[in-house]
Amino acid sequence: MMRKKWWMVALLAVSLTTLAACGNNPTASPPNSDSEQQTGSETDPQTDDTQGETEPSDNQTPPEESNTPGNGGTSSGGANGGSGEQAEDVETKEASIQVYYTDPELLEMKSATQTISYKTDWSKYEAAFKALQKSDSEELVPLWSEEIAINKLEVDGGKITLDLKIPATANLGSSGESFAIDALKQTFFQFEEVESLELLVDGQQKESLMGHVELEHPMTRE
Secondary structure, three states, X not given: OHHHHHHHHHHHHHHHHHHHHHHHOHHHHHHHHHHHHHHHHHHHHHHHHHHHHHHHXXXXXXXXXXXXXXXXXXXXXXXXXXXXXXXXXXXXXXXEEEEEEEOOOOOOEEEEEEEEEEOOHHHHHHHHHHHHOOOOOOOOEOOOOOOOEEEEEEEEOOEEEEEEEOOHHHOXXXXXXXXXXXXXXXXXXXXXXXXXXEEEEOOEOOOEXXXXXXXXXXXXXX
Protein backbone atom coordinates (compact mmCIF):
# COMPACT_ATOMS: atom_id res chain seq x y z
CA MET A 1 0.00 0.00 0.00
CA MET A 2 2.83 2.38 0.80
CA ARG A 3 4.43 1.81 -2.59
CA LYS A 4 1.09 2.53 -4.28
CA LYS A 5 0.82 5.83 -2.40
CA TRP A 6 4.29 6.84 -3.59
CA TRP A 7 3.33 6.13 -7.18
CA MET A 8 0.20 8.22 -6.77
CA VAL A 9 2.27 11.09 -5.36
CA ALA A 10 4.71 10.83 -8.26
CA LEU A 11 1.87 10.75 -10.81
CA LEU A 12 0.29 13.79 -9.18
CA ALA A 13 3.60 15.64 -9.30
CA VAL A 14 3.99 14.88 -13.00
CA SER A 15 0.45 16.09 -13.63
CA LEU A 16 1.08 19.33 -11.78
CA THR A 17 4.29 19.84 -13.69
CA THR A 18 2.45 19.31 -17.00
CA LEU A 19 -0.30 21.72 -15.99
CA ALA A 20 2.30 24.26 -14.93
CA ALA A 21 4.03 23.96 -18.29
CA CYS A 22 0.74 24.40 -20.15
CA GLY A 23 -0.13 27.36 -17.98
CA ASN A 24 3.16 29.10 -18.87
CA ASN A 25 2.47 29.04 -22.66
CA PRO A 26 0.15 32.09 -22.61
CA THR A 27 2.84 34.01 -20.80
CA ALA A 28 5.21 33.44 -23.71
CA SER A 29 3.36 36.06 -25.75
CA PRO A 30 4.33 39.01 -23.54
CA PRO A 31 8.00 38.49 -24.33
CA ASN A 32 6.97 38.61 -27.98
CA SER A 33 5.18 41.86 -27.33
CA ASP A 34 8.27 43.02 -25.51
CA SER A 35 10.34 42.06 -28.51
CA GLU A 36 7.90 43.98 -30.67
CA GLN A 37 8.27 46.90 -28.32
CA GLN A 38 12.00 46.45 -28.50
CA THR A 39 11.71 46.40 -32.28
CA GLY A 40 9.58 49.51 -32.11
CA SER A 41 12.07 51.07 -29.78
CA GLU A 42 14.79 50.15 -32.23
CA THR A 43 12.95 51.86 -35.04
CA ASP A 44 12.71 55.01 -32.97
CA PRO A 45 16.49 55.42 -32.86
CA GLN A 46 16.51 54.84 -36.59
CA THR A 47 13.96 57.58 -36.88
CA ASP A 48 16.13 59.68 -34.61
CA ASP A 49 19.11 58.83 -36.77
CA THR A 50 17.15 59.88 -39.82
CA GLN A 51 16.22 63.08 -38.10
CA GLY A 52 19.84 63.45 -37.07
CA GLU A 53 20.78 63.19 -40.73
CA THR A 54 18.21 65.72 -41.80
CA GLU A 55 19.30 68.15 -39.13
CA PRO A 56 22.83 68.45 -40.52
CA SER A 57 21.30 69.08 -43.92
CA ASP A 58 19.37 71.90 -42.30
CA ASN A 59 22.59 73.05 -40.73
CA GLN A 60 24.16 73.09 -44.17
CA THR A 61 21.74 75.80 -45.22
CA PRO A 62 23.45 78.63 -43.28
CA PRO A 63 26.79 78.10 -45.07
CA GLU A 64 24.91 78.38 -48.34
CA GLU A 65 23.42 81.62 -47.07
CA SER A 66 26.88 82.69 -45.94
CA ASN A 67 27.93 82.37 -49.56
CA THR A 68 25.70 85.29 -50.34
CA PRO A 69 28.32 87.75 -49.03
CA GLY A 70 30.72 85.96 -51.32
CA ASN A 71 28.53 87.04 -54.15
CA GLY A 72 28.66 90.47 -52.58
CA GLY A 73 32.41 90.06 -52.72
CA THR A 74 32.01 89.33 -56.37
CA SER A 75 30.05 92.51 -56.71
CA SER A 76 32.88 94.32 -54.95
CA GLY A 77 35.10 92.49 -57.39
CA GLY A 78 32.78 93.91 -59.99
CA ALA A 79 33.59 97.29 -58.54
CA ASN A 80 37.21 96.40 -59.06
CA GLY A 81 36.23 95.22 -62.46
CA GLY A 82 34.64 98.61 -62.90
CA SER A 83 38.00 100.23 -62.28
CA GLY A 84 39.39 97.73 -64.78
CA GLU A 85 36.74 98.87 -67.20
CA GLN A 86 37.77 102.45 -66.54
CA ALA A 87 41.36 101.46 -67.31
CA GLU A 88 40.10 99.86 -70.51
CA ASP A 89 38.15 103.02 -71.27
CA VAL A 90 41.44 104.91 -71.33
CA GLU A 91 42.34 104.18 -74.90
CA THR A 92 45.88 104.21 -76.16
CA LYS A 93 46.38 107.44 -78.02
CA GLU A 94 48.86 108.29 -80.71
CA ALA A 95 50.40 111.62 -81.58
CA SER A 96 52.80 112.80 -84.22
CA ILE A 97 55.42 115.09 -82.71
CA GLN A 98 58.62 116.77 -83.77
CA VAL A 99 61.72 115.23 -82.24
CA TYR A 100 65.10 116.95 -82.40
CA TYR A 101 68.46 115.35 -83.21
CA THR A 102 71.82 116.33 -84.62
CA ASP A 103 73.77 115.32 -87.72
CA PRO A 104 76.61 112.79 -87.62
CA GLU A 105 79.20 115.63 -87.56
CA LEU A 106 77.41 117.30 -84.64
CA LEU A 107 77.20 120.55 -86.60
CA GLU A 108 73.50 121.40 -86.43
CA MET A 109 70.15 120.33 -85.05
CA LYS A 110 67.69 118.46 -87.20
CA SER A 111 64.06 117.51 -86.59
CA ALA A 112 61.99 114.54 -87.62
CA THR A 113 58.37 113.53 -87.18
CA GLN A 114 57.89 110.63 -84.79
CA THR A 115 54.71 108.88 -83.65
CA ILE A 116 54.36 108.25 -79.94
CA SER A 117 51.76 106.15 -78.10
CA TYR A 118 50.43 107.01 -74.65
CA LYS A 119 47.42 106.80 -72.33
CA THR A 120 48.02 109.67 -69.90
CA ASP A 121 49.83 113.00 -69.93
CA TRP A 122 52.54 111.46 -67.77
CA SER A 123 53.18 108.68 -70.29
CA LYS A 124 52.97 111.18 -73.14
CA TYR A 125 55.94 113.16 -71.82
CA GLU A 126 57.83 109.98 -71.01
CA ALA A 127 57.27 108.76 -74.57
CA ALA A 128 58.44 112.11 -75.92
CA PHE A 129 61.70 111.87 -73.96
CA LYS A 130 62.28 108.29 -75.07
CA ALA A 131 61.75 109.39 -78.68
CA LEU A 132 64.73 111.72 -78.18
CA GLN A 133 66.85 108.64 -77.39
CA LYS A 134 66.09 106.72 -80.60
CA SER A 135 66.42 107.27 -84.31
CA ASP A 136 65.60 105.21 -87.38
CA SER A 137 67.99 107.17 -89.57
CA GLU A 138 71.77 107.27 -89.63
CA GLU A 139 71.51 110.95 -90.52
CA LEU A 140 69.67 111.72 -87.29
CA VAL A 141 71.86 111.18 -84.25
CA PRO A 142 70.16 111.22 -80.81
CA LEU A 143 71.59 113.80 -78.42
CA TRP A 144 70.17 111.90 -75.45
CA SER A 145 71.82 108.51 -75.02
CA GLU A 146 69.79 105.42 -74.18
CA GLU A 147 72.08 105.07 -71.16
CA ILE A 148 70.27 108.03 -69.60
CA ALA A 149 67.42 106.84 -67.36
CA ILE A 150 64.40 108.62 -65.93
CA ASN A 151 64.46 108.57 -62.14
CA LYS A 152 61.17 110.42 -61.83
CA LEU A 153 58.80 112.39 -64.00
CA GLU A 154 56.24 114.57 -62.23
CA VAL A 155 53.43 116.54 -63.85
CA ASP A 156 51.73 119.38 -61.97
CA GLY A 157 49.41 121.08 -64.40
CA GLY A 158 51.67 122.68 -66.98
CA LYS A 159 54.77 122.22 -64.81
CA ILE A 160 56.96 119.21 -65.51
CA THR A 161 59.81 117.97 -63.34
CA LEU A 162 62.16 115.56 -65.08
CA ASP A 163 64.73 113.84 -62.87
CA LEU A 164 67.43 111.97 -64.82
CA LYS A 165 70.34 109.67 -64.12
CA ILE A 166 73.17 110.51 -66.49
CA PRO A 167 76.25 108.26 -66.54
CA ALA A 168 79.60 109.80 -67.43
CA THR A 169 79.65 107.81 -70.69
CA ALA A 170 76.62 109.78 -71.87
CA ASN A 171 78.28 113.19 -71.51
CA LEU A 172 78.81 115.36 -74.56
CA GLY A 173 81.08 118.25 -75.48
CA SER A 174 79.97 121.87 -75.21
CA SER A 175 78.21 122.01 -78.59
CA GLY A 176 76.58 118.62 -78.03
CA GLU A 177 75.35 119.65 -74.57
CA SER A 178 73.91 122.88 -75.96
CA PHE A 179 72.12 120.96 -78.72
CA ALA A 180 70.83 118.42 -76.21
CA ILE A 181 69.24 121.07 -74.00
CA ASP A 182 67.70 122.84 -77.00
CA ALA A 183 66.40 119.51 -78.34
CA LEU A 184 64.80 118.76 -74.98
CA LYS A 185 63.18 122.20 -74.71
CA GLN A 186 61.83 122.22 -78.25
CA THR A 187 60.48 118.68 -77.93
CA PHE A 188 58.62 119.38 -74.68
CA PHE A 189 57.46 122.94 -75.36
CA GLN A 190 55.71 121.91 -78.55
CA PHE A 191 52.95 120.68 -76.20
CA GLU A 192 50.86 123.81 -75.65
CA GLU A 193 49.97 122.89 -72.07
CA VAL A 194 53.60 122.71 -70.92
CA GLU A 195 54.63 125.94 -69.21
CA SER A 196 57.89 124.99 -67.53
CA LEU A 197 60.41 122.16 -67.39
CA GLU A 198 62.54 121.55 -64.30
CA LEU A 199 65.51 119.36 -65.15
CA LEU A 200 67.18 117.55 -62.24
CA VAL A 201 70.08 115.11 -62.06
CA ASP A 202 69.73 112.47 -59.36
CA GLY A 203 67.11 114.60 -57.62
CA GLN A 204 69.27 117.72 -57.46
CA GLN A 205 69.41 120.98 -59.34
CA LYS A 206 72.67 121.29 -61.23
CA GLU A 207 74.32 124.46 -62.50
CA SER A 208 75.24 122.54 -65.64
CA LEU A 209 73.94 119.32 -67.15
CA MET A 210 77.31 118.04 -68.38
CA GLY A 211 79.64 120.80 -67.22
CA HIS A 212 79.50 123.14 -70.21
CA VAL A 213 76.15 124.94 -70.41
CA GLU A 214 74.39 126.71 -67.55
CA LEU A 215 70.94 125.38 -66.74
CA GLU A 216 67.84 127.42 -65.97
CA HIS A 217 65.68 126.29 -63.03
CA PRO A 218 63.11 125.90 -64.35
CA MET A 219 63.35 126.22 -68.10
CA THR A 220 60.38 128.12 -69.51
CA ARG A 221 58.77 128.60 -72.87
CA GLU A 222 60.49 131.37 -74.86
